[in-house]
Amino acid sequence: MQASIIVFPGSNCDRDVGHGLRSALGTEADFVWHTQTELPPGTDLVVLPGGFSYGDYLRCGAMAARSPIMGAVSRHAASGGLVLGICNGFQVLTESRLLPGALLANRTLRFICRPCTIRVERTDTPFTRTFREKQILHFPIAHYEGLYFLPGNELLALEKRRQVVFRYASTDGVADDSSNPNGALNNIAGIVNERGNVLGLMPHPERARDMLLGDASGAHADGTDFWKGIRDWADGRLGQ
Amino acid sequence: MIDYKQAGMRRSEYETTVRALGREPNETELRILGVMWSEHCSYKSTKPLLRTLPNKGERVWAGPGENAGIVDIGNGYGAAFKAESHNHPSAVAPYQGAATGVGGIIRDIIALGARPIASMDGLFFGDPSHPRTQSLSSGIVSGVAGYGNAVGVPTVGGKTLYDPSYSENPLLNALCLGIVRREDVISSKTAQPGQLVVILGSKTGRDGIAGAAFASVELSEDSKASRPSIQIGDPFIEKLLTEACLELRDKGLIVCMQDMGAAGITSSSSEIAAKSGVGMRIDFDKVPLRAEGMQPWEIALSESQERMLLIVQPEDYEKMAAIAERWGLDCAIIGEVTEGDRYVINWFGEEIVSLPASLIVDDCPEASWASRSPDYESAWTPREPSRSRDSSDMRDTLLRLLRSPSLADKSWIYDQYDSMVQTNTIVGPGAPVSLLRIRENGNMIAIALESDPWKCSLDPFRGGAESFAAGVRAVAAAGAVAIGATDCLNFPSPEKPEQFFELSEVVRGIAACGTELQCPVVSGNVSLYNESASGRILPTPVIGVVGLIEAPLSWIPSGNWKPGDRLYLVGKRESSLAGSHYQNVIDGKVSGRPMPFDPEMERSFGKLAHVTARKKLAQSARVLAGGGLAVALAKEALASGMGASLEIDPSTNDDVALFGEGGPRACYAVSEQDVAAFEETWRGFPCSYIGAAGGESLRFGSVSLPLDELRDAHSSVPENNGRRD
């Protein structure tokens, strides 16, 4: 699998995603500067990393969504290629309308950085094939604007189309208000587009504990599994 | 024309200038000297004291005199680190003051060619019930978060203490640590004639003019009138500046680099000139400006943020400008390095400043203040240790301590900080020491930030040593060897003899500890005049200790009790309530004399703790710190989510034994199979079995405290504004 990580001015998780891919898969990603107009040939996966693109000024992700490279990212998505937006990358995806909705300030009106658990809602996407239905993943969160919002009727439609892939939930799988760190509607932590090839999620898979310590330490291997699953799908090792 | 007083100079300083120049300085020169000779820039009151700090060692690559210290962390890599205060700005404009404090210290690290990988913050707030404490503390915390999170440097830990002396004068100290390869280290001492002087980063505006002078006087009612001296930080530009500087470093395009902190262009350029032993010509009309009609002296002193001064070879400038352009940063040639010692500023062809660089940077007359010991002895008269008479006393005392703002859970603070970005944080905030993986060489770094103002107020020598030793012990318990430290000295005015005495004694304590424990103080910062009409702050040395764990990695976490683990207390049973959290919370005032500094004990502790970690003989370790043994056990229990049965009965242990502080002591959790090896390791050092982990409550003999009750107390938030989720 060839991954391209887009670097916007102010991105700060780009290198982390690069390290994550290296430690989980042993592969080197391409770093693509936002002023490029084309993706490197052969790109399977585009990652829009976390951070504070353009300082998060005006609205998070708004200015990055207008970068030259986003045209190429849209075309990649339209042709069925994989696009993954993490945290600020998720905000960029909604601002560029590759995903529906918007991310508003956390209900606490504070930045929140802490460990977090999410529940896998769908295992039939290219990003979640290796997981079990309802499996709990440990991916930390770190954001100020992570409250997923969509107007009422559209939210219903989103749920009906099963576009919600991850929900904030307790370790025993309960998705309720107490397991919702930021007030996201319906505890939404990650969604895909209708076609299923574009995923946006607020938590950081590249910060999962095993990405830090290595699987050998006995840490949860959620992070490694996440990247391996995407690789296997992209390489055609999983049924598509 | 302003006079020397308006420029912030003393008469003797003015006279020195006239003598050195053989003429009167003009207005711009006077303003430059006024700022450069302020306490903040010149360290004129503390230079002789700072010279006594140990700063040499096998591992030291760079010490005082550079932008930050660097110590060797193995395999050709060094850790560059420094702590700095931003107290006055944070008192006046908490969010911006704290934000630019974080930004400033990060640039110090970048200036050495290092990539910043971690920050820490030391916060000292006033009485929680004081009307300003809430807004100051929440503003300062969000400023640290707002800047640090966006710039992408994780804030991995810190220290937060509350005392009424900080109500009007809160303190914000920021520490940053970066990693650099030996051959990539950039110096500020290597400029050669013919090279270009380049400014990179933001444009220069009117913000923060003469902030250094502002930081060198007491806070007064008119501090609000000094509004223009508040700088606005832009972490977005700082992030771009970081990447641009590191790219320039990788391509070998930088000869010298210096961040623009206090006194901006003038200080950065004259310092490079003086340290390199060369002259310099700066053309102020070439400086990219943000505001119209700026006067030369405003350009000279502007503290606009996110700017760097670089010295480059003429043939490299084009390449450098292209990199700056790619990162969207302003970049301009503003002058040239010259032969000799002349520091010249031109303004549209006219020479408006001509001073010897060494005069500006090195020749500020040292200020020597009278020193007189206050009467400590009368406070040292032994204080009857208050005994727990019955079990409800012990329970009540422990809960009150856990609830006190200085000891309570700080997650309301650090949850607002991105502590994980860069994915090196193995142990982040919430633990007594923070541990970082060093990807470049496979080693690990441990950092602790410590301060003990109350003990310093009772015995400044012992307090200074204890503050430092506390950090050394904390990293040792995790398995690291302390290899360097940085200190931030926050004190009131040195112009009162008792206050100068206090400052000198604290420094003597720090020097003693550093020397005895072979932990050089490689960087630091001094912030004086922390006092206002309503009083002065406690003597507050903040010390960051950096430890190294070499591969193959072996370290001991905290809060990791497993059911059945044997609990041990190592270190002397005796300690003291003098200057303790206990006295603060229960008595409402401190008295007595803190424990003496015992270098022999400290060294043995460090050695044995290191062996324990190397051989992985314990599951969990925590040094005894604020609140003594009982609070350490409570924190271990809470972090482990598990209680313990302790053979420490309040009926036979007085409050000194339970809550006393000071000296090298720690509690360890040891699994059954390691008990023999553990006991063998600690033979010859005081070490006693104190109980076993397990259950839902912490039981001190007959006193039982359910974990839920402990947690409720510990998680109370001083700044509870209902926004906690």
Add this chain to the structure above:
Amino acid sequence: MIHHVTVLVFLKEGVLDTQGKAVLSVLLHAGHSDVRDVRIGKYIQLQIESPTREEALKQANAMCEDLLVNSIIEEYTVKLRGEEDA
């Protein structure tokens, strides 16, 4: 000629204004007991070089559509300064 254009951006009805709510509660706590509602938006001042006022307004609207406003959650009004003293 330089035109000063003011853009006011506010959250649509139905989008929760967390910040407004928080400010409301702090104001009430601080003793401003007569405040009933607070909504917080953005106030953007643009200087636009353009031969006519109409052209400047048109451009400002285009900037709003392109970048300044997210129509999923926000609404806006554009006004020339001086005109109605916005």
Add this chain to the structure above:
Amino acid sequence: MIHHVTVLVFLKEGVLDTQGKAVLSVLLHAGHSDVRDVRIGKYIQLQIESPTREEALKQANAMCEDLLVNSIIEEYTVKLRGEEDA
């Protein structure tokens, strides 16, 4: 009686508007080549219960001083809605 009060908060002259600067550069890159300057502030709508308009304005000003405005770096104007169509 409920009064609708509008508060416009903006950075003082001379204070670096980091946000406005970033937005300006993106607008220029996106082809809005005639924009010369962007400054971004806050737009706050208050509903205040008060017998008279004067009283409502007075209260709004007090709220600004207390909480809504950081007088170190910001300035503000207060207006009754409807009045001048703010």
